[in-house]
Amino acid sequence: MKAIGVGSQTFFLLVFVSVTKAAAHGRSLRTPTSSLVAIRTARLHKVCETCGDAGQNTLQKSSEYCDELHDQCTCCVKAVKNQYSEICSKYMGFGGCISGIKAAIENKEEECKKKQKLADAWKDQQKQKIEEAMGEDIFDLHKAAGKIVDTPYKDECAAYAEPNCDSQEALCGFESGCDRELWKWTSELQRVESWQGMLDTIPCF
Numbered sequence: 475m476k477a478i479g480v481g482s483q484t485f486f487l488l489v490f491v492s493v494t495k496a497a498a499h500g501r502s503l504r505t506p507t508s509s510l511v512a513i514r515t516a517r518l519h520k521v522c523e524t525c526g527d528a529g530q531n532t533l534q535k536s537s538e539y540c541d542e543l544h545d546q547c548t549c550c551v552k553a554v555k556n557q558y559s560e561i562c563s564k565y566m567g568f569g570g571c572i573s574g575i576k577a578a579i580e581n582k583e584e585e586c587k588k589k590q591k592l593a594d595a596w597k598d599q600q601k602q603k604i605e606e607a608m609g610e611d612i613f614d615l616h617k618a619a620g621k622i623v624d625t626p627y628k629d630e631c632a633a634y635a636e637p638n639c640d641s642q643e644a645l646c647g648f649e650s651g652c653d654r655e656l657w658k659w660t661s662e663l664q665r666v667e668s669w670q671g672m673l674d675t676i677p678c679f
Contacts, residue, residue, distance in 0.1 A: 516543070516626045518550050519660050521557045525549035529630055540639035543630055547645060547652040550626070554659045561666055575669040579676065586678035597676075604668045625657040 565574025631646035
């Protein structure tokens, strides 16, 4: 579009176009500029990249905003569970995934003893770090009760946020909300990945 006139006329035209666009989208002309760029993004595991972006547009209706986040969360739970199952399918028959990985670590250590002397101090240090960081039973909600937990959609579910999904049980409910379920599964996946990483990095030449 060509600018019409110069000076004050051009300025008036630009203001008129901006006001018209805002009105067309149903925005209040009194809304502060800062609220138009408010963007929050959930903290998700890398396997959830295929679930797309959500919650970028904070100007849409709260119901649409929360439904979009819930769809992303549901997709992410599925992706995390699939990744967890893919890793743990290699370690069946040991009473649990991590027990299976620990058994694999012991087997690898036995195989490697003939080739080299394992660095026991390094191994014990790594185990201690993992246990200290991931040692809690993350599936025990009673342990987590009363604690401040940084769930993936913590900000989006916070009552003080605007917009927020605090009232949407499907996403933010404490007992059965997707946000809580995703947090539990992501925590467990990270724990499994830590042990898998230890198995993969045991030196054996």
